[in-house]
Amino acid sequence: MAITGQIALTVLMGLFLVGVAAWLARVENWRSYTPVGGGTTGGETAYGSDEKPAGLIRWLTTVDHKDIGLLYGAFGITAFVVGGLMVMVMRLELFDPEMTLISNTYYNSLLTSHGITMLFLFGTPIIAAFANYFVPLLIGADDMAFPRINAIAFWLLPPGALLIWAGFLPIPEVIPAQTGWTMYTPLSAGVGSGNQANAGVDLMLLGLHLTGVSATMGAINFVTTIFTERGENVSWANLDIFSWTILTQSGLIIFAFPLLGSAIVMLLLDRNFGTAFFINGGSPILWQHLFWFFGHPEVYILVLPPMGLVSLILPRFSGRRLFGFKFVVYSTLAIGVLSFGVWAHHMFATGIDPRLRSSFMAVSLAIAIPSAVKTFNWITTMWNGRLRLTTPMLFCIGFVQNFIIGGVTGVFLASIPVDLILHDTYYVVGHFHYIVMGAITFAGMAGLYYWFPVFAGRMYQRRLGKIHFWLWLVGSNVTFLAMILLGYGGMPRRYATYLPQFATLHQVASLGALVMFVGGLIWVYNFVVSWLEGPRVEDADPWNLKDNGLRTNEWAWFERKRETALADGGEVDEADTE
Amino acid sequence: MARSHRGPRFVVFLYAGLVTFAGVIGLLFSVVVTDPQPPRLLFLVSLPPTAFGFVVYGAVSVGLVLGVPLAGVVYVSRHVDAVEAPE
Ligand code: HEM
Ligand SMILES: [Cu+2]
Numbered sequence: 001m002a003i004t005g006q007i008a009l010t011v012l013m014g015l016f017l018v019g020v021a022a023w024l025a026r027v028e029n030w031r032s033y034t035p036v037g038g039g040t041t042g043g044e045t046a047y048g049s050d051e052k053p054a055g056l057i058r059w060l061t062t063v064d065h066k067d068i069g070l071l072y073g074a075f076g077i078t079a080f081v082v083g084g085l086m087v088m089v090m091r092l093e094l095f096d097p098e099m100t101l102i103s104n105t106y107y108n109s110l111l112t113s114h115g116i117t118m119l120f121l122f123g124t125p126i127i128a129a130f131a132n133y134f135v136p137l138l139i140g141a142d143d144m145a146f147p148r149i150n151a152i153a154f155w156l157l158p159p160g161a162l163l164i165w166a167g168f169l170p171i172p173e174v175i176p177a178q179t180g181w182t183m184y185t186p187l188s189a190g191v192g193s194g195n196q197a198n199a200g201v202d203l204m205l206l207g208l209h210l211t212g213v214s215a216t217m218g219a220i221n222f223v224t225t226i227f228t229e230r231g232e233n234v235s236w237a238n239l240d241i242f243s244w245t246i247l248t249q250s251g252l253i254i255f256a257f258p259l260l261g262s263a264i265v266m267l268l269l270d271r272n273f274g275t276a277f278f279i280n281g282g283s284p285i286l287w288q289h290l291f292w293f294f295g296h297p298e299v300y301i302l303v304l305p306p307m308g309l310v311s312l313i314l315p316r317f318s319g320r321r322l323f324g325f326k327f328v329v330y331s332t333l334a335i336g337v338l339s340f341g342v343w344a345h346h347m348f349a350t351g352i353d354p355r356l357r358s359s360f361m362a363v364s365l366a367i368a369i370p371s372a373v374k375t376f377n378w379i380t381t382m383w384n385g386r387l388r389l390t391t392p393m394l395f396c397i398g399f400v401q402n403f404i405i406g407g408v409t410g411v412f413l414a415s416i417p418v419d420l421i422l423h424d425t426y427y428v429v430g431h432f433h434y435i436v437m438g439a440i441t442f443a444g445m446a447g448l449y450y451w452f453p454v455f456a457g458r459m460y461q462r463r464l465g466k467i468h469f470w471l472w473l474v475g476s477n478v479t480f481l482a483m484i485l486l487g488y489g490g491m492p493r494r495y496a497t498y499l500p501q502f503a504t505l506h507q508v509a510s511l512g513a514l515v516m517f518v519g520g521l522i523w524v525y526n527f528v529v530s531w532l533e534g535p536r537v538e539d540a541d542p543w544n545l546k547d548n549g550l551r552t553n554e555w556a557w558f559e560r561k562r563e564t565a566l567a568d569g570g571e572v573d574e575a576d577t578e
Numbered sequence: 579m580a581r582s583h584r585g586p587r588f589v590v591f592l593y594a595g596l597v598t599f600a601g602v603i604g605l606l607f608s609v610v611v612t613d614p615q616p617p618r619l620l621f622l623v624s625l626p627p628t629a630f631g632f633v634v635y636g637a638v639s640v641g642l643v644l645g646v647p648l649a650g651v652v653y654v655s656r657h658v659d660a661v662e663a664p665e
Contacts, residue, residue, distance in 0.1 A: 318585065323654075372647065379589055380651045387583040397592070404596060408643070477599075484603065489610040505610070 024061070063147035068154050069133030070455065073448075075157055076126035080441075081524070082165075083117035086110045088517055090496075091510040097500050105195075107496035108178035109167065115181030116204070118436065119302065120211045121161050126444050127305045128154075128218050131246045133455065135222065137554035138240045140231020145224040153217035156210045163207025167200035177201040180494060182295070185278035185287040189270050202271060205264050212257040212264075219250035219257075226250075231553075240552060241322065244329050245308030248336040249301050255340065256297040263290040285350055292343035300339040303435065304332060306443030307374060310396045312552070313450050314378055317393035318385025319548045324377040331370030338367040348416050349423045357416055364414035371407055375400065390543070391465030395446035398473050402438025406431060409484065424494075427487025430480045438476045445472075445523070452527075453542045454558050458534035464526040471519030478512030593648055597641045604636030605629055 052058050052067075062068060090110050093101045102110070132150065136143055144150045162169075167176025175198045179188040183205075190197030226247045230239070267287070269275040276282040315322040322328060344352060344360040378400050387393065409431040412418050422428065445468075452460050482505045491502045498506065540559035545551040608614065608629040616627040617635040620642075625631035 376647055376651060379592075379648070380655055383585045383589050383651050384655045385585045387585060387588055389583060401592060401596065404644070405599065408640070481599075481603070481606075485606050485610045488607055 063143075063151045065132050065136050065144045065147065065150060066455075068150050069129050069131075071154050072125045072129035072132055073455075075154070075161075076122050076129055079117050079121035079125065079161065083114050083122055084517070084520060086114040086117065088513065090114065091513040093496055094498075094506045095510050097498050097503055097506075099497050102496075104496040105178060108180075108494070109176035111494060112177050112180055113165065113168070116164055116208065119181065119298070120208060121157070121164065123302045123436070123440065124211070124215050125157060127249070127302070128215075130242075130309065130447050130451075131218075131222060131305065134451065134554050135225065135243050135246055136229070137557045138243055138552060139226060139229065139234050140553055141225060141229035143229075144221050145229050146221050149217055150221055153214045153221065156214035156217075160207045160210035160214065163203045163210065166203040166207070167198075174198065174200045174203065177204045182291060183267070183287075184291075185267065185270075185284040188267060188287075189279040191279050197271070202268060205268055209261055209264050212261045215253050216257045219253035222246055222250040223254070234553075241311040241325065241328060242305070242308040245304045245311075245332055248332050249304045252297045252301045252304070252336055252339065256294045256301065259290065260294040263287065263294070266290075285347075285352070288347050288350060289343070292346045293340070295346065296343045297339045299432075299435070300335055302440050304335065306399065306440045307332070309443045309447045310378065310399050311374070313392050313446050314396040314400075315381050315385070316450075316543060316545055316550050317388045317390055317396075318381050319388070319550075320381065320385045321550070322377065323380040323384070328374055328377050331373040334370040335367060338363060338370070342367055342414075345414050345419070348419045361414055361416050365411065368407060368411050368414075371403075375404060375407075390449075391460075391462060391469055392446040392450035394466065394469040395442045395449065398469065399439045399442040399446065401473075402434050402442060402476065406434030406439055409434065422487055424492055425487035426483045426491045426493055429493050430483030430487060433476075433480045433483065438480060442472070445469075448527075450543075451554075452530070453537040454554065456531045456534070458530055458536055459542065460526050460530040460534060464522050468519045468523045468526065471515050471522070475512045475515030475519060478515065479509045480512075482506070482509040482512065589648070589651070593644060596644060597637050600640035601633045601637035604632035604634070607636070608632040
C-alpha cells in the first residue's frame with residue numbers, strides 16, 4: 001500500500017517536472033541567448049537587453065552576468081535579513097540571565113542557523129553578486145565564460161536555503177539542527193539520547209551540500225573567465241585588484257568546498273547507513289580535521305574579496321593609486337596558499353599532538369604577515385592622499401579599523417597558551433565577529449554604496465548612508481568589545497543562559513546589536529526608496545574619478561551604456577530600474 | 579561632494595583611536611577579571627595589576643605594535659611612494 005502510494009507520487013512528480021520543462025520550452029526561446037561570434041568582437045554582447053523577456057520570466061531564465069549578479073545580491077541580502085532577525089531574537093533572549101523569551105533548544109537552533117545563514121547564504125553569495133556583476137566589466141569580457149553554468153550555480157542556492165531552513169518551517173516531525181555551524185561529531189552524528197538524529201539535521205546537511213556545489217561551480221566559472229575572457233587591453237600586469245582577489249578566492253573554493261562536500265556525505269552516511277567514519281568506532285576528531293581543513297580557508301574565502309573591494313575603493317577616495325599594488329597582490333596569493341596550513345589552530349584544545357600544535361601555531365602567526373602588509377598599504381595610500389569621506393569610503397575605513405582589531409585578537413588566539421584559556425569563550429565570538437561583521441560586511445556595504453549608481457541608475461540618500469555607517473561602527477564596536485570582555489571574564493560561548501555576573505556585559509552587547517539593527521533598518525529603507533525614486537544619475541562619473549585619472553573599466557562601461565541608451569531613444573528607464 | 583581631508587591627520591587620528599581602544603580594553607579588563615596577574619610590558623617591565631597598570635599595558639603594547647608599522651608608513655611615504663605603483 002505504502003509502496004504503491006510512493007510510486008504514484010514519484011510518477012506524479014515526474015510528470016510535473018516534464019510539464020514544467022515543456023512550459024519553459026514554450027515561453028522561452030533558449031537559443032536566443034547564445035552569444036554569437038564566441039565573444040571575440042569585444043565590448044558587445046550578442047543579445048541586447050530588448051531581447052530579454054519581460055517580468056518574472058526574465059529573472060527565471062536569465063544568463064546575463066549582470067542579472068545573475070543582481071539575483072545573487074537579492075538572495076544574499078534576503079539571507080542577511082533573515083540571519084539578522086535570528087540574532088536579534090537571540091540577543092533579546094540574552095538580555096537577562098534566565099531562560100525567558102525562547103527555550104534553550106530553540107536558542108541553539110537559532111544559533112546554528114544564524115551562523116550557517118550568514119556564512120553560506122549571505123557571505124559567499126554577496127561576494128558572488130559583486131563578482132558576477134563587476135568582474136566581466138572590469139576585465140572587459142562579454143560575459144562569464146559559462147553563462148548557463150553561472151545560472152545553474154545561482155539556482156542551486158534557493159533550494160539549498162530552503163533545506164537549511166527546513167527545520168523552522170511547519171513540517172511535522174522535522175526540527176531545526178542544533179549542532180552549531182561547525183557541526184561537531186558525535187553530536188551532529190545524532191548519537192546519544194539527544195534529538196539530533198532528526199531529519200532536520202539531514203536536510204540542513206543536504207542544503208549545505210547544495211550551496212557548496214553552487215560555490216564550486218561559480219568558482220570554476222570565475223577562474224575560466226579571468227583566464228580566458230579578458231579584453232585585449234587587460235593583461236595580468238594590469239588586472240585590477242578585485243579580480244585578483246576573486247581569482248584567488250575561487251582557487252580556495254575549488255580546493256576547500258569539495259572537501260566539505262565529502263565530509264558532509266561521510267557524516268550523512270554515518271547518520272543514516274551505519275558507516276563508521278566519525279562514530280561507531282570512528283574518530284570524532286577526524287570530523288574536526290576535515291571540517292577545519294575547509295573551515296579556515298573558508299574564512300579567507302570570505303575575507304579576500306572584501307579586501308579586494310577595499311583595495312579598489314579606498315584609493316578612489318584618497319585621490320591616488322593604491323600604494324604597493326604588487327605587494328597587495330602577492331600577499332593575496334600568499335594568504336591563499338598559507339590558509340590551508342593553519343586549520344588545527346581551531347583544535348588546540350582537543351588534545352592533538354603538541355608538536356603538531358606548535359607547527360600550526362607558527363603558520364598561524366606567519367599568515368598575519370601578509371594581512372599586515374595589506375593594512376600597511378591601505379594606510380600608506382591614505383597617508384599621502386586627500387580623503388573624501390563619502391559613505392563607501394567611510395565603510396572602507398571602518399573595515400580597516402575593525403580588521404586591525406579582529407586581526408590582533410586573532411593573533412592572540414593563535415598562540416597556544418592564550419588559546420587554551422580563551423578557547424570556547426566569548427572572546428572567540430568577539431574576534432571573529434570583528435572580522436565577519438566589522439570587516440567583511442562593512443566592505444560589502446562599501447561595495448553596495450559605491451556601485452549603487454551603476455546597478456540602480458540612481459543615487460542613494462547620502463545623509464542616511466552616513467547615519468547607517470556611524471550606527472554600525474558604534475554598534476559593532478560596542479557589541480564585539482563587550483564580547484571580548486565577556487570572554488576575558490570566562491563566559492563560555494553557545495549558551496542561552498548565564499551566571500548573573502555576566503548580565504551587564506550581555507546587556508551592553510544586546511544594546512549594541514540594537515544600534516546595528518536600527519542602522520540596518522535605515523540602510524534597507526534608503527536602498528529601497530532610492531532605488532525606486534532616488535535622483536537619476538546624471539553623470540556617468542558620479543564619484544568624479546576622472547579628475548584624478550582613477551576611473552576603472554566598469555565606469556567606462558557605464559558611460560557607454562548610458563550613451564547608447566540615449567542614442568536609441570532613451571530607454572534608460574527600462575534598463576536602469578529593472 | 580564631501581570636502582577632502584589631509585591623509586596624515588586622518589591616519590594619526592585612526593591610530594590614536596585604536597590605541598585608546600586598547601587602553602579602554604585594559605581598563606575594562608581590570609574590572610572584568612577578578613584577581614589578575616601583574617602584566618609584564620614587552621615581557622620585561624612588570625606593571626601593577628591595577629586599572630592603571632592594564633591601561634598602560636594595553637595602550638603601550640598596541641601603540642608599539644601599530645606605531646612601528648606607522649613609522650614605516652611615514653618613512654615609505656617620504657622615500658618610496660614618489661614612484662607611483664602601476665595599477
Ligand atoms: C581574516 C579573517 C578572519 C576570519 C574571517 C576569522 C574567522 C574566525 C572564525 C569564524 C572563528 C571561530 C570558529 C569557531 O566557530 O570556532 C575564528 C577562530 C579563530 N581565529 Fe580567526 N578569523 C580571521 C582571522 C584570523 C587571524 C588573522 C588569526 C590569527 C593569525 C585567527 C586566529 C583564530 C584562532 C586561533 C581561532 C580559534 C580560537 C578558538 O576557537 O579557540 N583568525 N576565526
Ligand atoms: Cu582559522
